[in-house]
Amino acid sequence: MSLQINIDNGGTLTDICINQEGVVKKTKVLTTPYDLSKCFFEGLQKASEVIYNEKNVARLLEEVDLIRYSTTQGTNAICERKGPRLGLIIDAASRDLPVRLAEQDPEVFEALVADRVVFLDAGVVKGVEADVEIVKAINQLTAAGANRLVVSFGGADFVDLENRFKRVVLRKYPRHLLGAVPVLYGSDLIMDRDEARRTWTALINSFLHPATEAFLFNAENRLRAFRTKNPLLIFRNDGDASRVAKTVAIKTYSSGPRGGMEGMKSFAKLYGMKDVVAIDVGGTTTDIGQCMDGKVRETRRGHVEGISVSFPLSEIMSAGAGGSSIFKVVNNRIAIGPESVGAVPGPAAFGRGGKEATITDASLLCGIFDPASYFGGGMALDLDRAATAVMVNIAQPLGVELDEALLQMEHAYEDKIAVELHRFTKISxxxxxxxxxxxxxxxxxxxAEKAGIDTVAVPQLAAVFSAYGIGSCDISQRYSVSLDACSDETLAEALAGLKVKASRDMFAEGVAEGDYQIHARLVAENADGEEIAAQLDASPTVPASFAKARNVELELTAVKPLREEVGKAATFTEGAAAVADGVRNVLTRSQGRIDVPVYKVAQMKAGDHAAGPAIIEEDYFTCRVLDGWSFVISDAGDILLKRKS
Structure with missing residues (x-):
């Protein structure tokens, strides 16, 4: 591929990574949460400026080979509890299900469903009164404020019950009517036998679906108007991509952060690092992951905010603390997030109407940011507005001077992330x-200091690292089906059925038969309840170990490989002393306000090194080097910081 554009849409900023004939360039735009297609096309405009030195989106879309897109929209929506009000219809035989659902996360259940639950007897759904009772159930939930419904029955015949329910809904609420309420059935998404897990999967998908669908189809339609060669590809949490029409909303949850984890894998391989923990700090969240021996942790039954769902997801924890997270004083202590000022109005320092205090405001007032060079010089920062926000929201409630408030904000912010690091990763x-x-x-x-870590690495492309990370994903579709009677015959029949689905979906992806690979495996539980798995070859048979297995599922993945394995290596070796570009007066933790050297990433060469206190600055990121730390530039342009023992 000669020209690829990767776009990672965050809560505050949208990152664009451009790969043209192996040369990587980057840019950023402010996210426009009221219309994500606006920042999407503004990003394409800036990309065309980077490539052609002029705004020419038409030319860019004519020449681009691939556009990949990832988003933290789902992560932020769950974190901030912003989305539609859901109604839940479940089997009357499962009256304890709401309690079991709420046990996993009471706050999320309250935000998504609350008391909008109706129990419906399976016998009623099968009986002559089905039409009347189903309409009553739907009307009860819509009257209670639900604007989307989830139907999830239990028992062995849950698929049949949901199909019966669906036929009534299609008769009584035909989709062409303006008042037709959207209904999602758990079995439409996944055939998972675990009722609670399947129900949570459907609830979260329904919660994320409306905003995701509206933006993605709008963006794809605008791209289609430019007659782009290839459709927009949506990067998913499982590490692969698919077209908009072949992607479910829940798989976009943490898709942007998963891009960062893919980048972490590549970075660890480049430097031979065996144990890497990542903090991907955006405007609204800090996403945390770990790469051990070249592998990012992924589970077959993933988690969303700690809630178990039916799809495989990467294990990424999102903490509600980022550059735009709101700081406030609660019980004479600083609390951070999960609320964020986002891109609009943004931190007070942006001068767009924001009045809340954020770490961005504190960093500006500490002297770490240069108001003139921030965001590549594309956004002037307002010191007075930032000072007012911190004084009113932090300093005065705490009864301290401005500088003391700034230091307390820094420590509170670092403490929060360090605590989350220890909660989610294993640090050695x-x-x-x-x-x-x-x-x-x-x-x-x-x-790092607060977490007990002595080595920090900062990629040269840190500011767009998630966008960079999604650039090597494959196109894939994944399927699973339960096997009630596991024999060679039922396996062959189920496998043939999934292959037919795969051929149709991959054709819709623009991939012809023979141009994609098929990978299939059996997964089940043994007598001890442990998960067992077996890969299937060209002549599949049921392994002997599955003779007494329970909950047997056939999983199939169709993959069009796009990843390129490049055997590169890089090192951090000290050479000449780095030359500072100037100094900046910064509030330090032990010496008060002093002048510290500022080093520009673009001006440093491999081997350049220096010691803190200092500032390392790039167009779109700033790194504060504390006293007791030193840094060196690698032969690939990345930064390694070490703390003195």
């Missing part, structure tokens, strides 16, 4: 902290 003396995202490098040394 060999752990390297990889800091990326627009705000990742900023407080990385402070976070």
């Amino acid at each position: 003396e060999d752990t390297t902290l990889l800091a990326f995202g627009g705000a990742g490098p900023l407080n990385a040394c402070g976070v």
Whole structure:
């Protein structure tokens, strides 16, 4: 591929990574949450400026080979509890199901469903009164404020019950009517026998679906008007991509952060790092993951906010703390997030009407940011507005001076991320902290100190690292089906059926028969309840180990490979002393306000090194090097920071 555009849409900023004949360039635009297609096309405009030195989206879309897109929209929606009000219709035989659902996360259940639950007897759904009772159930939920419904029955015949329910809904609420309420059936998404897991999967998908669908189809339609060669590809949490029409909303959850994890894998391989933990700090969240021995943790039954769902997802934890997270004083202590000012109005320093205090405002007032060079010089920062926000929201409630409030904000922010690191990852003396995202490098040394980590790495492409990471994904479709009677005959029949589905979906992806690979496996539980799996070959048979297995499922993946394995290696070796570009007066933790050197990433060469306190600055990220830390530039242009023992 000669020209690829990767776009990672965050809550505050949207990152664009351009790969043209192997040369990687980057740019950013502010996210427009009221219309994500606006920042999407503004990103394409800026990309065309980077490539052609002029705004020429038509030319770009004529020449681009591939556009990949990932988003933190789903992550932010769940984190901030912003989305539609859902109604839930479940089997009357499962009256304890709402309790079991709420046990996994009471706050999320309250935000999504609350008391909008109706129990419906399976016998009624099969009986002559089905039409009347189903209409009553739907009307009860819509009257209670539900604007989307989820139907999830239990028992062995849950698929049949949901299909019967669906036929009534199609008769009584035909989709062409304006008042037709959207209904999602758990069995439409997944055939998982676990009722609670399947129900949570459907609820979360329904919660994320409306906003995701509206933006993606709008963006795809606008792209189609330019007659682009290839359709927009949506990067998913499982590490692969698919077209808009072949992607379900829940798989976009943490898709942007998963791009960062793919980048972490590549980075760890490049430097031979065995144990890397990542903090991907955006405007609204800090996404945390770990790469051990070249592998990112992924589970067959993934988790959303700690809630078990039916799809495989990468294990990424999102903490509600980012560059635009709101700081406030609660019980004489600083609390952070999960609320965010986002891109609009943004931090007070942006001068767009924001009045809340954020770490961006604190960093500006500490002297770490240059108001004139921030965001590549594309956004002037307002010191007075930032000072007012911190004084009113933090300093005065705490009864301290401005500088003391700023230091307390920094410590509170670093403490929060360090605590989440320890809660989610395993840290050892060999752990390297990889800091990326627009705000990742900023407080990385402070976070590392509090987490007990002595080595920090900052990629040269830290500001767009997630967008960079999605650039090597494959196109794939995944399927699963339960096997009630597991024999060679039922296996062959089920496998043939899934292959037919795969051929249709891959054709819709623009991939012809023979141009994609098929991978199939059996997964089940043994007598001890442990998961067992077996890969299937060209002549599949049921392994002997599955003779007494329970909950047997056939999983199939159709893959069009796009990844390129490149055997590169890089090192961090000290050479000449780095030359500072100037100094900046910064509030330090032990010496008050002093002048510290500023090093520009673009001006440094391989081997350049220096010691803190200092500032390392790139167009779209700033790294504060604390006293007691030193840094060196690798032969690939990345930064390694070490704390003195």
